[in-house]
Amino acid sequence: MNLKTGVDPTSWKSFENTRGLPFHGMGAFVGTGKTQRAHVYTAASLPVDPEAYKKVDPKKLAEELEVDMCAVNSGRFWMMDEIKFLVGEMQNFHGMELCWGGDMTGAEMVSQMQNAYVPSLIRRNSIWTFKAGKSVHLLREPGGAVWVLQEYTKAVDPGLTPENLSELGGKLKNLPEGWTFETKVLTEDLVLDTGRAGSWAAIIRDDLHCTYQGCGYGKDTSANYLP
Numbered sequence: 417m418n419l420k421t422g423v424d425p426t427s428w429k430s431f432e433n434t435r436g437l438p439f440h441g442m443g444a445f446v447g448t449g450k451t452q453r454a455h456v457y458t459a460a461s462l463p464v465d466p467e468a469y470k471k472v473d474p475k476k477l478a479e480e481l482e483v484d485m486c487a488v489n490s491g492r493f494w495m496m497d498e499i500k501f502l503v504g505e506m507q508n509f510h511g512m513e514l515c516w517g518g519d520m521t522g523a524e525m526v527s528q529m530q531n532a533y534v535p536s537l538i539r540r541n542s543i544w545t546f547k548a549g550k551s552v553h554l555l556r557e558p559g560g561a562v563w564v565l566q567e568y569t570k571a572v573d574p575g576l577t578p579e580n581l582s583e584l585g586g587k588l589k590n591l592p593e594g595w596t597f598e599t600k601v602l603t604e605d606l607v608l609d610t611g612r613a614g615s616w617a618a619i620i621r622d623d624l625h626c627t628y629q630g631c632g633y634g635k636d637t638s639a640n641y642l643p
Contacts, residue, residue, distance in 0.1 A: 417482045419444055420505040421455050421516050429515070430500045431462050435550070436578040438466035439567075440512045441489035444481060445522050452484070452522030456538065457514035460506045462499075466491065472510040487529060491570040492627075495578070496608075497550060502541035517542075528621055533592050535618050535633060542617065544629065546606040551599050552643055553581050555620075555628055558594035562642050563620055563628035564608065572624040588623050606643050613638040 431437075439459040446453050474486040486509075504516030518540030528536050544566060546552050553565040565584075568576050573587065585597030608629055610617050617638060618630035631639035 417446070419446070419455065419481045419483055420507045421519075422504050427503050427515075428500060429460075429503050430498070432498050434462060434494045434499050435497050436493055436495070437463045438491075438493050440464055440469055440514060441492060442472075442509060442512070442514060443487040443525050444478075444483045445485040445487070445525070446483050447522070448484060450521075450523070454487075454520050454522045454525035455516060456518045456520065456525075456540065457507070457509070458501070458503070458517040460503075460513040460515045462494075464512075468512050472512060477509055487525065489569075491574075492567050493569070493578070494567055495546075495553070495565050495581075496544040497547040498543075498545035500543040500545075528619065528627075531621075532590055532623050533595070533620055535620050535630065538617050538619055539615055540610060540617060541615050542608075542610050544608040546602060546608075548602050548604050551582065551601050552606065553584060554598045554600060554643060555591075555622070556596045556598060557592075561618070561633035561636075562631045563633075564606070564631060564643065566608075566619075566627055566629045568626040569624070576624070576626075584622075584624070584626070590623050600643060602643065604641075607640045608638050609640070610638050 442457045443454040472488050478486045506515045520538045524536035555563040582599040618633040
């Protein structure tokens with residue numbers, strides 16, 4: 417296998433003023449069946465060329481890496497204000513420079529790509545900070561978790577921008593019963609630190625393939641408070 421998955425415990429990457437910045441990501445699937453893992457890769461630097469992912473041939477890349485499958489994220493933009501995460505070695509994937517950033521089961525990554533509003537767990541060491549005075553976009557379960565928009569994509573709706581995401585709720589046609597969408601201005605920093613939750617995060621995607629991280633999902637303690 418030609419895939420770099422090692423993690424240097426000192427290789428923390430930090431970025432500021434990340435809201436609205438494009439980034440790249442990829443999942444590399446290793447193995448089959450219940451033991452299949454999906455290694456998750458994220459942009460080694462920011463900002464990036466938002467069109468670079470179009471140059472990647474997933475099938476050819478999987479053959480070159482000697483893995484079972486590659487899935488490339490398309491047209492994605494961060495929505496937190498500051499990012500800090502522990503990464504592994506950098507590797508060039510058809511012009512995209514990415515670092516290993518975590519992993520999840522293959523079944524859960526496939527579910528994320530195919531099913532809206534179905535929670536999955538990802539193992540990563542990350543700290544997302546949403547600053548006081550800024551807006552966050554939330555999905556609320558009735559009496560349950562709050563899901564915070566961490567990234568949006570133009571792959572389904574090319575017209576999405578940070579400025580019109582407050583209208584996103586009207587475009588979500590398949591919200592589970594009792595769920596609501598809300599845009600809220602924070603009065604204090606919201607920090608989602610997976611180090612407080614055993615390096616695990618719960619994530620979901622909506623109808624438009626935008627991704628949210630859970631606050632208070634199950635016994636999750638990654639958030640400093642529930643927004």
